[in-house]
């Protein structure tokens with residue numbers, strides 16, 4: 001599903017990723033870990049086409065994301081759900097509207113958007129909060145809205161950047177269980193995290209980055 | 219899909235009401251300026267046209283020319299295609315005309331005898347041949363015997379034409395400047411609208427919205443601004459026209475030589491409305507595209 005060949009990424013003269021080679025099969029669940037600044041977010045951003053590598057080749061679902069023209073980018077992203085480190089929820093839009101956005105851009109009819117948004121909010125434990133505004137939710141609830149939006153269109157790949165970063169233990173476990181259940185339905189999941197406790201509790205293949213190099217987990 | 223786009227458009231119009239009002243106002247003011255300028259130019263054009271229409275040439279005969287020759291000359295000139303009317307004014311007619319106008323000269327003319335004023339042909343050129351250059355060419359072509367001299371109000375007609383050409387050029391330069399300013403203002407106002415919604419734009423791009431899906435509501439928003447702003451501007455021009463006609467027509471009647479104060483024709487109105495829609499749409503697309511490019 002995801003293949004990286006000799007990927008390099010530099011920001012100016014700072015090398016964020018160095019010669020990363022990687023293969024993630026369809027349906028896998030993989031942690032991406034490492035100290036702060038190791039390049040975890042950089043890797044995920046390249047996977048959804050927000051960054052281009054400065055060297056190497058990068059395939060996502062058979063599509064060469066490193067050479068994708070801007071015009072094709074939306075179609076790559078429709079197959080990838082992303083839980084952003086900073087959520088990227090739209091203020092002044094209800095929780096249901098925020099979740100429905102991922103379907104709206106596909107042209108899904110209103111009624112179906114409502115139905116599916118409701119269903120997925122139920123899955124992440126936010127039933128009854130559909131009409132709330134994001135700013136009226138706790139950090140943990142916002143994080144779950146972000147998860148709901150990422151999974152509402154059943155993407156082939158789910159990328160989650162620190163999806164439990166703002167959650168206490170019990171809530172973090174709940175979100176992880178949601179991600180696991182998405183994975184069980186066949187979605188390939190990559191989770192960037194620092195949380196050693198969580199990785200211990202839900203052991204999975206772990207890619208460890210240090211200073212831009214993939215040091216274990218290939 | 220269309221349903222989503224319309225919903226987005228309406229929502230943005232509502233949520234950014236005051237900014238949209240500003241953009242609409244800018245478009246309206248631009249159209250008002252352009253409309254007033256065009257109306258004024260059209261009115262002046264008609265004035266000049268009405269003068270040209272009576273492009274009038276007086277050709278004075280040399281005193282010794284025989285009456286038969288005078289009439290032959292008249293027929294010759296009448297036959298020319300650029301000539302509308304020719305009338306023969308004899309010495310007596312001229313004297314009678316003059317003494318009718320200026321009573322004091324009556325006795326003097328009687329004293330001197332009617333031959334003191336020359337006979338003449340009063341020639342009107344047809345409308346299609348009344349530019350200053352054409353009048354001048356015509357005058358040159360008939361100047362010389364049997365005429366003593368040929369006369370027309372060349373100087374000031376010429377000057378007025380120059381003035382009009384200047385006004386047109388000035389208007390064009392001003393028009394371009396005002397349009398650029400309007401594009402800039404509308405663009406920047408829409409930039410604020412797009413800025414207010416940059417989080418939404420960025421998120422939309424991240425979840426796989428196409429540029430078209432994102433930009434179309436903005437384009438429609440600009441279209442609405444253009445229609446309303448342009449319509450208001452045209453209404454303003456029309457209202458101004460009505461007021462001016464009511465207040466000034468009498469005072470201007472003389473200067474306008476019977477030409478009416480003209481309101482923009484339907485053609486120009488449609489053109490201005492089209493231009494304001496284009497202005498709104500381009501301003502909006504420009505600003506949304508700037509943010510779209512920057513978004514990851």
Ligand SMILES: Nc1ncnc2c1ncn2[C@@H]1O[C@H](COP(=O)(O)OP(=O)(O)OP(=O)(O)O)[C@@H](O)[C@H]1O
Nearest residue numbers: 011012014016034035036037038039040041042043
């Ligand atoms: N836009 C940028 N310009 C310059 N340097 C950047 C940029 N984005 C990231 N970096 C640098 O690249 C390195 C990797 O950043 P990245 O965000 O991928 O780290 P991370 O592993 O996600 O860290 P964290 O755990 O803190 O989220 C860091 O040293 C960071 O300072």
Ligand SMILES: [Mg+2]
Nearest residue numbers: 040041085161
């Ligand atoms: Mg990060």
